[in-house]
Amino acid sequence: MLIETEIPVLDELQHRLDIPASYYEKSVERYKAIGEWLCREASTVRDFAPDIYSHGSFRLGTVIHPLSREGAYDLDLVCCINLNTGEVSQKDLKQLIGREIELYAERFSISAPVDESPRCWRLDYADELSFHMDILPCVPRPTDVRAQAQEGAYSGSVLITDNRLSNYAQLSPQWLTANPLGIGSWFESRCITTHLFEAKMAQKSIAEVPAYTWKTPLQKAIQVLKRHRDRTFRDNPEFAPSSMIITVLAALAYKGTVTLTDSLNDILSDFTAGLTSRGCRLPNPTNQEEDFAEKWKLRPALETNFFSWLAQARSDIMNLATVQRFSESVSLAKKAFDVDLAGRQQLRPSSELPATGPTVIVSPPKPWERK
């Protein structure tokens, strides 16, 4: 017998945030094209085995549509060149890759300028899909005892450049480290804690199937939270918690539940459990010395905004999951997520909520003012 089950409102919401698989495929095309460019005959980095791969939400499978129709998708790329810190300064490496990216932009008539940020090159690439490509130049990190201790089970650390450092233009072994591959593997290991997913994946090896096709409850929950963040901080994005903070805290709090509603409930109840009270506020799970929340120390308002946003997200998501009237869920989804659920079929009978009684005012304070 077929039982008709209604789609929970949060699943419907997530569905509207999610991007089609073809966008992920497009992103792969984009960075492979850059990889080929770096390996072409005339490339200045061709001899140093350039390796380009994605990290961030395209790697993790947590991309959502931007708030505005004109918005672009952030495609974060690692560009690893097989040199070492004895051969090249941070500045030389950055410039080396920058020139190749400029040439690439010229060759493919990309009119937007290639922008420099402290650690990346940004290339805006738009045809039918707009991407902000953030390209992170780096070299492999030599494996020594300290590196192994920091990485634990997650190898693949790289050394990155940062033009704010005093030794930026010098030959120096003191480079910042990052582990975008390690974070990816760590995240994937957190995703596959559901029995359901294990069963589904039993026949295939994880490596064969990219994470963006998984659609695990953890990935979906992160999509919902990111969109709530985007909407809440639409007019003040400088106060918004980073996608990395949301992703890591959600992954730490996730308990392997199967439905999206239950997963969000678990994640939100335990969302702050990953924060520590001293030292790093949010240690990188693949490098305990790196603090994903390091900006909070310099700007305490960021932490207050984080907690306030979390309270708002808990309240909105709980309300949305339990709201009785269809019209209320539509207006709440619009207000809290800027998502239009109006096209959604009315699945629940609209039942009237029991009226709550009036507030009984007993011995109120009398209005008064400081003169």
Next chain:
Amino acid sequence: MGPTFLSQLEQVLMRWPDLRMQPQENASAVELCGTLDFTAIHAGSPEIADAYELSIQFPIEFPKGLPQVREIGGRVPKTFHTNPDGTLCLGTDFRLKMIARQASGAVAYLERVVVSYLYSYSHLIQFGRLPYGDLSHGDQGEIEDLLSYFEVNQVTIAAELLKATQGIGAPLSLHFPCPCGSKVPLSSCHGAKIGKLREALSREELSILWMALATKVEGGRRLNRLSLLNSSVLIASREVDFARLYYMQRNRPGWKQRPAK
């Protein structure tokens, strides 16, 4: 910051889903903006359902810090119980602190304080009078409210009762005669009210309150501040620093000394 702020704020947002958190460059408070709706009733007055547009600065240290509330829908004129800084004057400091610290959370506080203020204003507009009166402004209002709290009619007595809140550290001797002059033991007179004040307000807050009252005039007679200062209670508590308290009192935000007559 931690679980308390988070759950208090969450309960407020759940109770009034039309209030929303607004990002801001402020580490010590969150701004909540939007509609606060209520249906309220007060003994002897009719039920009123209404809604106001508010901006609330909700401190992360609630209930130690108190929410600052502004009406932003243009309904409450500045001439109706509004502080010079534009916030609603919701009650005297000591009364609000007591409510905040005795209330079972931020929702209860907002209902008790903000809803009752708005109910009072809606009542004024609909029926032409306030349902439960109001206080004079400034120091006089605080004195009136203290008299009404202790249910006495002389400032000297209120000052004596307030003085009994100062001996912090040592428990009150409940078999002592009540300072109000009733000749009844404290335990069966003002003991409970004094105890409640001591529970709700910090030492410093109580000292400031008492010093403010002690400097006021009653029946043409200025209370001898020096004699109060030398009182055994103060000396016994030792941690009360008069010079500092006097400074704090004078420099309270929004506090203006009355011009000397």
